[in-house]
Amino acid sequence: MKKLIMKCADERRRAFAMITSVWEDDGKRFVEKCAVRKEGRRHLENMMRYRTLLDEIYPGVRVCPAKLTEDGLVFDFIEGSSLEDRYRLAASEGDRDALVLYMKSHAELLDSVPGGTVPFEETDSFREWFGDGSVYAGKPAYRAANFDATASNIILQDGEPVFIDYEWVNEFPVPRDLVVYHAIRDSYYHIPELESLLPLAEAIALVGVETEKEVLQRSYEHFFFSYVYGSDSDAGLSALTDRKKIDYLANERTLLAERMWKENERAVLVQRSEIDRLTKELEEARKKYADLDQSWFWRWDETRDALQKFREENAALRESLRLMEQDRDTWKSNFETVTNSRSYKDMMKLKGILGRK
Incomplete structure (x- = not known):
């Protein structure tokens, strides 16, 4: 058995620090996600629960199978090209129309939750993840959502979308604008040339995001810097x-x-x-x-x-x-x-x- 790729996110909070590896054993590949510290075991267990929830809220999307082992979480290796690959190709070819089509399809996938949206009401869980949510009061919200449904985490296999990673799943109401903004915004971090082809402000407007970008970015930064990467309780x-x-x-x-x-x-x-x-x-x-x-x-x-x-x-x-x-x-x-x-x-x-x- 040999290790092909390894990525480490040890700079996160202790509960979320992970090492992700792609292995090959006798010609078969699989992905393993392991907790860097013992506090991370619960995060892996949560992901197993998230998988079940995703099957319910996104019936049109296949969720990558996974099993919990003593060492970590083992996923099937899904063959295919990612949605991010499509974004990247459109950027390299300067094909704005194709990029718009991919982004609209991305947003439609997120909107495919049964029952559509409900008026947003702030919860304690939302405040823990994203900070103050009062500005979103009454806006369209998903009852639950895959906040990790970025283009890099969606593989197209035989023309069908597959969620390959689902670390961050909202089991509480979250504004539709915030989920879609994050899904689109993430690709602009990884593919900077997208901005010159289709500015982010235009892109999020095309997929129906109406909340001010500064408000959405503030919520995202709270999630990223305070929830995922925030300091633990170690003394100074x-x-x-x-x-x-x-x-x-x-x-x-x-x-x-x-x-x-x-x-x-x-x-x-x-x-x-x-x-x-x-x-x-x-x-x-x-x-x-x-x-x-x-x-x-x-x-x-x-x-x-x-x-x-x-x-x-x-x-x-x-x-x-x-x-x-x-x-x-x-x-x-x-x-x-x-x-x-x-x-x-x-x-x-x-x-x-x-x-x-």
Whole structure:
């Protein structure tokens, strides 16, 4: 079994810090999401509950199967292209009409909840996730929604949409404008060139969002910075007198970043070795292809097909290598950022002071 891709979100709150990996075992791929810390187990259990809810509120969308194991949550690997791929293609080709079509289809998918919308009423759960909701009072709202239904989390398989990740599902009423805004806005973070093709302000108007963008962005930022990435209840440095706590806080993220960097580095080396092997086979196949007497057409055709297969495998491996190197460089940068940060140096200084007592 080999790891193909790994992404880590350890900078989140302890309850939400996750590592997501794509594995391949005997030719079959699967996705595993594991909690970085023990507090994250509940988040994984919630996702199993979310899956059941999504089946109910989006009957026209398939939800990626998952099973909870002792180690984490294991998902099927869904083959196909993402809706974000369609957005990206439209941007690269400068096809505004196609982009508008994709975005409207995206919004229609979110609107497909049975029973349509209800007037929004603020709840405690909404305030916890998004902050003050009084500005949305009476606006159209979904009774429940998949706030994680971004274009990157929707795979089109045989023409049908599939939700492949569902970490953030609202089990309470949430304004329709906020859900649609987030779904569309997320792609502009990942594909900056969308703005020049179709400005975000125009895009959200085209999909029926009427609430002011500044209001929606404020709610989104509360969710992102306060709910997902907000600080936990760990005491500040001034209250830390326990040497073990200082060791823990000073080293935890550093060690994790270093471990992930090294693990990605090993994966890169394995992938490079595989590419070298395949490149040699590709050269041998190319030589055979060039030497063939083309009157033996069936042999020529057979070798040509084999050569094309080698090319495709080589291209896939190189793309996988690029992603691995990107992850490795990210974790190396994280490691260097943490160890060079003022807070880390302050903790190490305090650790040294306490150690001399």
